Amino acid sequence: MPKRISKGEADSSQFTYGPEHQRSKQTKTSQPNGNPAVTTTYYAGAQEADINNGQATVKTYWPYGLGVEIDQAVNRIRPRQFHEGLRWPLPSPKPVFKNGWY
Structure with missing residues (x-):
């Protein structure tokens, strides 16, 4: 269960897991054209x-x-x-x- 995955220096994802080790939250960060963009996904x-x-x-x-x-x-x-x-x-x-x- 990874806590963080990165691709280069600009793109990364951070994960939060629930008590039964299921993914409950993902925060994706990317920087297209130098502008940071953050997308948060909640799983239920x-x-x-x-x-x-x-x-x-x-x-x-x-x-x-x-x-x-x-x-x-x-x-x-x-x-x-x-x-x-x-x-x-x-x-x-x-x-x-x-x-x-x-």
Whole structure:
């Protein structure tokens, strides 16, 4: 269980682990064009929360690889996207999502 991983001098990740040795937090630091950028990811079971420049993105992974649901706050509007993980065999029912939004 690494505490820190670095690539060169500009990119690194620091990890925090929970009591059962599962990753609970990751802090990624990169410096593209000399400007430092920090992204913090919190892990909680089937959910991940990414915080980058004050913007939060929450990913919820559906069981059995059915897909992932992504919630973002953009200009105070909360769009929700669904991305399929498995192909649905015919003729089983399939939920209908138009352009990934519902």
